[in-house]
Amino acid sequence: MEVVAVRRGAVRSVVVAGLLAWGGVAGSVPAAAGAAGPAVGPEADVAYHGRVALARGQVRILLVPQNEGPAALPNTTVRLRLSADLADRQQWSGGCARAGVREVVCETGGLPPHGPGRHLGLVLALREEAPEVVVRIDTWWNGGATDRNHANNEHVVLALDTGDTYAF
Template sequence: MKSVLGVVLAASVVMGAGAGTSAGAVGPEAGPEAGGEVGFEVGVEADLAHHGHVSLWDGRVGVWLVSENHGPSDLSQATVRLAFSEPMAGGQELPTACLWSSDRVVSCRTGELRAAGGVGELALDLRTAGLPDELTVEITTAWRDGAAADRNPANDRHRVLVLATGDPYVF
């Protein structure tokens, strides 16, 4: 079931990625034969940033994540990917905006993120398959609805080493 959900999410991300381009638009898909120019869409840029903290204790992982859009364009949707170095226990419920992509990866929709102020919040409380002393979490933007550019991608990509101390590791 988890693999089916992962395939569905991947398909929706791939299908949704082309939704921002239409006939006559300027973009890689809109060549001269479609009435467009070769290049990227003009004015479609969004600077996503993800910040928060991760904690690990007694085989549990807590993630608190805030996604922001610093603009200049609004986004109707984005997908953030959380990849864990250790497998998570099976059968766990996720918030409605999230799906299991594998036993180590959770993908979540951010919802609408308006330019210069749009904020999406996410909280996860997960069980690990074992009792690791540490794990690594990679937080990345997997998809930005129609946004061709992010001039500051460093603030939406993080790799956090988390020790099993219960302390919040900030990113």
């Protein structure tokens, strides 16, 4: 398994595109997100698999994005939300950026149809050590694709401060 860093500046264009698509307000839900209506983009099925570990105030995340749908996607953005505040200083993986006090977004790069994308590895420092952290993983932006199965791209992982690895 090879961990590949994504381009450092590319996440900015994905974040900006996501903000524009969602009316310019970070964290707001697009008007079409839950509304029934005709599909507007290619059919795809973004999924995430990986693991989370917490030890001594550091959350380690290995994430493998995958497209189980029929159409290729040129890029997507995964969002990671933590139940604890992130430290002010972080060593970011390329293509990742802070989106809030407890939130990080990372571009995945291209996702081929019925195949995995590049592996993302992050080590996130917490502001203070915590006995446990909940990590929520979901798709923040998928380029306008229609994804009918959110069960495989929305995860909630509880990691205890033991160094043990929790898979999703």
